[in-house]
Amino acid sequence: MPDPVSNHIPDKTRKTRPPELSRSARLHALLASQELEFILEAHNGISAKIVERTGFKGIWASGLALSAQFGVRDSNEASWTQIIDMLEFMSDATSIPILLDGDTGYGNFNNMRRLVCKLEQRHIAGVCIEDKLFPKTNSFIDGKRQPLADIDEFCGKIKAGKDSQRDDDFCIVARIEALIAGWGLAEALRRAEAYHQAGADAILIHSKRSRPDEIIAFANAWDNRCPVVIVPTKYYSTPTAVFRKAGISLVIWANHMIRSSIESMESISQQIMAEQSLTGIEDQIASVDHIFALQGADELRRAQERYLNPATETQALVLAASRGHSLYELTEDRPKAMLTIGGVPLIRRLVDEFREQSVTAVTVIAGYKAEKLAAAGFDLCINEDYQDTGELVSLASALDKFTDDMIITYGDLLFRGYILRDLLESTGDIVIVVDSARHVPVSDPPDYAYCSQEDDRALFMAEVTLKHIAERKKLDSGEPSGRWIGMLKVNATGRAQIEAAIAELQQQPDYRQLSLPDLINHLLAGGKTVNVHYINGHWLDVNTLDDLDKAADFTHGQS
Numbered sequence: 001m002p003d004p005v006s007n008h009i010p011d012k013t014r015k016t017r018p019p020e021l022s023r024s025a026r027l028h029a030l031l032a033s034q035e036l037e038f039i040l041e042a043h044n045g046i047s048a049k050i051v052e053r054t055g056f057k058g059i060w061a062s063g064l065a066l067s068a069q070f071g072v073r074d075s076n077e078a079s080w081t082q083i084i085d086m087l088e089f090m091s092d093a094t095s096i097p098i099l100l101d102g103d104t105g106y107g108n109f110n111n112m113r114r115l116v117c118k119l120e121q122r123h124i125a126g127v128c129i130e131d132k133l134f135p136k137t138n139s140f141i142d143g144k145r146q147p148l149a150d151i152d153e154f155c156g157k158i159k160a161g162k163d164s165q166r167d168d169d170f171c172i173v174a175r176i177e178a179l180i181a182g183w184g185l186a187e188a189l190r191r192a193e194a195y196h197q198a199g200a201d202a203i204l205i206h207s208k209r210s211r212p213d214e215i216i217a218f219a220n221a222w223d224n225r226c227p228v229v230i231v232p233t234k235y236y237s238t239p240t241a242v243f244r245k246a247g248i249s250l251v252i253w254a255n256h257m258i259r260s261s262i263e264s265m266e267s268i269s270q271q272i273m274a275e276q277s278l279t280g281i282e283d284q285i286a287s288v289d290h291i292f293a294l295q296g297a298d299e300l301r302r303a304q305e306r307y308l309n310p311a312t313e314t315q316a317l318v319l320a321a322s323r324g325h326s327l328y329e330l331t332e333d334r335p336k337a338m339l340t341i342g343g344v345p346l347i348r349r350l351v352d353e354f355r356e357q358s359v360t361a362v363t364v365i366a367g368y369k370a371e372k373l374a375a376a377g378f379d380l381c382i383n384e385d386y387q388d389t390g391e392l393v394s395l396a397s398a399l400d401k402f403t404d405d406m407i408i409t410y411g412d413l414l415f416r417g418y419i420l421r422d423l424l425e426s427t428g429d430i431v432i433v434v435d436s437a438r439h440v441p442v443s444d445p446p447d448y449a450y451c452s453q454e455d456d457r458a459l460f461m462a463e464v465t466l467k468h469i470a471e472r473k474k475l476d477s478g479e480p481s482g483r484w485i486g487m488l489k490v491n492a493t494g495r496a497q498i499e500a501a502i503a504e505l506q507q508q509p510d511y512r513q514l515s516l517p518d519l520i521n522h523l524l525a526g527g528k529t530v531n532v533h534y535i536n537g538h539w540l541d542v543n544t545l546d547d548l549d550k551a552a553d554f555t556h557g558q559s
């Protein structure tokens with residue numbers, strides 16, 4: 001059975017070598033070690049992760065803490081499968097051994113067999129069972145009602161567990177409650193011997209006294225016949241050197257993660273309640289980024305880069321090579337796309353609109369004063385020949401940026417967010433946005449669109465195709481259906497069609513002067529379908545000084 005390194009999903013791309021020993025073998029080694037070893041309680045995935053990150057070699061999956069984090073009592077109120085479900089998260093989140101506090105084994109020998117099987121399936125390294133009766137009561141509650149299990153019956157449970165484990169290293173720790181129940185040292189030793197003979201890998205001797213005397217007495221008498229495990233919750237003030245001297249193998253710090261989190265949650269909740277503000281507590285608690293780090297957000301980001309098909313990510317290509325001569329001296333030291341509206345460059349507004357719609361791969365095709373755009377920090381493609389060439393040459397300079405899902409747009413556009421959103425959701429190999437509003441003042445040069453149907457709002461979503469685009473009204477074609485706003489969407493088929501069309505047009509003598517409408521008309525002439533997505537206003541392009549004033553109003557929501 002493979003023992004995943006961490007985080008549920010073994011990452012074979014990681015350079016780090018997996019640990020050589022399985023988790024169960026490492027728990028075995030902790031128990032057998034000549035050194036005094038320590039494990040710390042955890043009760044869910046994140047606390048388990050913290051225990052591992054701190055440097056502990058193992059985790060105690062405490063019954064008290066697990067039941068407490070569920071908000072129930074430590075009296076087998078949480079079912080064993082609920083415990084197993086949580087253990088699965090803990091195991092997935094970590095790579096160090098987990099020793100489960102298995103209470104009484106949740107039933108008889110048969111339940112124990114099934115428990116061991118399920119724990120092994122989840123890479124849990126071992127289980128500790130205690131010689132009490134189901135449903136158990138926490139050892140620190142009501143000492144008089146701590147009836148002990150029959151020794152033979154408990155030995156049968158240990159044997160059944162050992163016989164059913166498939167992994168030789170899986171550990172079964174037998175916990176003796178004789179001292180807790182007040183039966184004395186002799187009974188504790190009698191039970192220890194029986195459990196050892198039954199095959200237990202270690203003995204956990206428990207005490208609720210505030211001094212370690214009875215534990216030390218047991219350890220001395222036992223004389224390391226097999227490893228001894230202790231839980232010094234009540235005799236916490238005992239110096240650790242005492243345990244070392246007594247030859248204890250493993251100390252379990254049994255409930256300190258749940259107790260510290262309860263303390264912290266109580267104090268923070270009270271403070272928030274009292275102050276009705278977060279200002280006072282922000283610096284006292286873990287940052288959200290810290291949570292992300294514990295959750296392994298970085299690993300997911302790397303996996304996304306690796307596995308999410310980059311070809312399916314929508315790419316925006318923004319044509320921004322021109323100076324914008326009609327804007328005179330305003331574009332003397334910068335390209336049109338860097339003109340500011342309300343202090344924000346046009347291109348920045350455009351890129352922000354793309355980001356709003358989760359289009360983060362944006363390439364700006366620059367030419368005039370390209371260095372000004374470079375400073376703005378986008379992906380750049382440069383048409384060095386911008387002065388003597390048209391839009392198509394600019395677009396072709398970004399051929400290596402083409403993807404199977406693209407938006408191509410002019411860089412001087414302002415538009416309401418829904419226009420891009422709806423375009424992204426539209427279907428068709430090539431879809432252009434056409435404004436059917438009649439009242440829009442025409443700026444220079446208009447791209448009149450002649451379509452298969454007029455924009456009839458009643459036919460909303462009906463398929464409309466483009467027949468032609470023209471800079472001037474075509475007298476023989478009647479009134480245009482609207483204006484192309486300078487934005488189109490392309491899928492994989494459309495991309496192939498555009499690439500082929502560019503290759504064809506490159507053979508024409510006038511190629512260097514061709515525009516995007518020329519490309520679109522060439523596609524139509526070749527029998528390709530260009531779909532139309534109608535809008536009604538809510539956009540403008542910036543070609544003139546007058547447009548700049550309108551743009552200022554537009555960005556204030558007045559248009």
Ligand code: SPV
Pocket residue numbers: 062063064065101138139140231233254255
């Ligand atoms: C637990 O952590 O659930 C234990 C140890 O069983 S104790 O609470 O000390 O009994």
Ligand code: MG
Pocket residue numbers: 062063064101103
């Ligand atoms: Mg317990």
